[in-house]
Amino acid sequence: MVRVVVTGAAGPLGRQVVQQLAARDDVHEVVALDLRSGAGIDAIDLVTGDLVGAFEGADAVIHLASAFGPAIAGPEIEDAVDVAMARRVLAAAEENGIEHIVLLSSATVYGPWANNPVPLTEDAPLRPHPDLAYAVQLAEVERIAADWSADHPSAAVARLRPATVVADGWLSWLARAFDAAADVPTADDTPAQYLHLDDLASAVVAAWKAGLDGPVNVAPSGWLTPTQRRALDPVPRLRLPEPVALKIASWRWRLGIAPTPPGVLPYVRHPWVVANDRLVATGWEETSSNEEAYVMGHEASAIESISPQRRQELALGVAGAVAAAATVAAVAFLRRRRRRRA
Numbered sequence: 001m002v003r004v005v006v007t008g009a010a011g012p013l014g015r016q017v018v019q020q021l022a023a024r025d026d027v028h029e030v031v032a033l034d035l036r037s038g039a040g041i042d043a044i045d046l047v048t049g050d051l052v053g054a055f056e057g058a059d060a061v062i063h064l065a066s067a068f069g070p071a072i073a074g075p076e077i078e079d080a081v082d083v084a085m086a087r088r089v090l091a092a093a094e095e096n097g098i099e100h101i102v103l104l105s106s107a108t109v110y111g112p113w114a115n116n117p118v119p120l121t122e123d124a125p126l127r128p129h130p131d132l133a134y135a136v137q138l139a140e141v142e143r144i145a146a147d148w149s150a151d152h153p154s155a156a157v158a159r160l161r162p163a164t165v166v167a168d169g170w171l172s173w174l175a176r177a178f179d180a181a182a183d184v185p186t187a188d189d190t191p192a193q194y195l196h197l198d199d200l201a202s203a204v205v206a207a208w209k210a211g212l213d214g215p216v217n218v219a220p221s222g223w224l225t226p227t228q229r230r231a232l233d234p235v236p237r238l239r240l241p242e243p244v245a246l247k248i249a250s251w252r253w254r255l256g257i258a259p260t261p262p263g264v265l266p267y268v269r270h271p272w273v274v275a276n277d278r279l280v281a282t283g284w285e286e287t288s289s290n291e292e293a294y295v296m297g298h299e300a301s302a303i304e305s306i307s308p309q310r311r312q313e314l315a316l317g318v319a320g321a322v323a324a325a326a327t328v329a330a331v332a333f334l335r336r337r338r339r340r341r342a
Contacts, residue, residue, distance in 0.1 A: 001028035004208070005058045007089065008065030009041050010034035012167065013104075016201035017062060024205075031058065034065065046085040051092035060100035060208060063089045068134050069173050077133050086141040090148045099155035102208050105142050107161045107193075107217065108135035108174070112270035118191060119223070119275040122161075122215040132263030134174070142215070149213065158212040162200050163193035163219035163274060166297025170197070175297060177264045182233075191223035191273045194297060196288035203284055210282040217274035220286040224294065232294055 004021055008014040009032035018040075021030045033054060037043035044054055046065055055061060065085060067076035086103065093101055110120050111127035126142065128135030142159050149157040165172040171179065175194070195218060203218045224232075276286075288296065 001026065002059040003027075003029045003031065003057055005031040005033060005055055005061045007033045007046060007061070007063045007085075008104075010036045010038050011064065012170070012197055013165075013201055013204070014064050016197065017064065017204050020201060020205050021208075046088060047081060051088055052095045055092045055096045055098060058096060058098055060102070061089060061093050061098055062102045062204060062208060064104045064204070066104070077137075080137050080140070082137045083140050083144070086144055090145065094148075094152070099152060100208070100211065101145075101155065101157045102204060102212075103141065103145055103157065103159050104204070105138045105159050105161050105215075106135065106174075107163050107219065107272060107274050108132065108267065109139040109142060109161060110272050110274070111135065112266040112268075112272045114270050116271050118271050119273045120217070121275045122217055122278055129263050129266050132261070132267070135263070146214075156211045156213040158207040159215045160204065160207060161215060161217050161274065162203070163195045165195050165197055165200055166293050167197035168296045171297050172197075174264075177261070178268055179298075181265055181268045190226055190269065191271055192226070192229060192268075192290075193219045193223045193273045194290050194293040195219050196286075196293040196296065199286050199288060199293075202287075203279055206279065206282045206284040212278075212282065216279055217276050218279055219274050219276050220288065220290045220293065221276060221280075222290060223273045224290050228291070229294065232291065232298075 004027055006014055006018050006021070009018050011034070014032070014034065018030050018032050021027050031054070032041045033044050033046075034041050035043065035045055042054070044051070063086065067081040067085075089103075090101070093099075107120075109126045109128050110116065110124055111129050113127060117124065126139045128139045130136060145157050145159055149155055164175050164178060166175050178192075199220070200218055203216075207216055
């Protein structure tokens, strides 16, 4: 009978993990912590609150809290709050003699590079893209956790690296950012993975139960190619030339039109898919494939009721509108130049 502390308990993942733990016969108590209070959730600021007191009597800590979300810029990100929280969580665990810890990281820490093996295993080096603060800061969290683990050889500190997370009719902020960049051209063999939230929650519990130590990839088996993913989209997307697509994505980010920071773009252009062998060895099984997770995450919309022929007409209409807008912009630009010369 154990007492487990879960941080980030008010989020979609935290709620599921708390529910799964509470339903287990071998768990005596679940201490749910979050910045936001709620039913059965204690409010605490992991950066300033008394974590030593909050962790007292616990046998394990599952740290899921993160400052990253839909607002992927701001003081919390600039101040690397995720790194600060991880330091304090580990320090409080040490003060209470807790040696069973699960930390949520991300597969983005591997970085999107053309020379990445497909798939990546846990012994691959961490090379996060320097323009994506989320990946950079989680790589630092992992470094801190690895150092802490080395200083506590009897401890088990699992560092989970999930693929892009989705759920039924719901996309994580990272999945939404990737969707917003979907018109950026990719090579036909650039793979992608989609992990259902239910499977991530069960993976967190499986890693805790098995006492895993070190990095652990979390993803369904296999992956989707761009061709396979495009076939699942309800409406054909216009594929712009790469320089134009990158420029438009940058403008949309600066104007706040789409959640696509510059650091996200390389992650839709180069591979970073992961192998799940280590997690599967614990007995964990996915309930949704990459294809199923992608379809469930992209909630059905009214456009899906339109016939395939009409969808194609709409897509061609969008292409024509973009081409017309580009022509108008080019003409306006040339006229301004002529006026200046005159």
